[in-house]
Amino acid sequence: MKMFLVLLGCCLSLATAAQQLPVLCYHNITTPGQHQNDLLHIDSRQFELQLKTLADSGYHTILPDEMVALLQQHKPFPARAFMITFDDSHDGHYSIAAPLLQRYHFKGVFFVMTVTVNKPHYLSVAQIKALSENGHAVESHTWDHPRPDGYHDWDKELLLPRQQLEKITGRPVRYIAYPFGAYNDSIIRQVKLAGYKAAFQLNRQPAEGKELYTLRRMLVDGRWSGTQLLRKISRYVTP
């Protein structure tokens, strides 16, 4: 009985590993006074406070390759590891977020929707390339951010964005964030066919048996203090 419980505990800890790496999700990073902080906006001052709290508490970033390799090898995540991701290719990701990440020695994951490349207020080709060259991960967020029932042209939404971003960065693009965090079995199948190794959603538990394609992220509220963020993160981390 005791052995059974030990084995059960071991299996449970592996099965829940995907839930235990805090993967933070941000959208708009703004200048102070430009927009009120909320679920989709955070100004540079508040963002830096959150980053500083994490850095001062010994947290360090890992990127999707390392996360997925550890999951596949059933190995634990390093202590105080987290991931920081940015959705929707806003130009503030390059002009405001990236310099702050650098200040705290963090690397980020930038999920780019390719329809906006080179459009005003969105990341340009040069900025995407620079993010990649600075050690950040550039990954896919589809072509035009469709709703889950709106992926009509799979190549256009899944395959071509991956290829376009690979051409810009010169690096493999193997991860995608579902628009709105929404997915279904059909999208998971197409994401695999398009060559993605893993996919990120938002706040739901990873789906059983499909963990790599339903990796969980935490939508960070721009009103949270560093301490509040730290408290949320600590719930994800193995004691």
Ligand SMILES: [Zn+2]
């Ligand atoms: Zn999005």
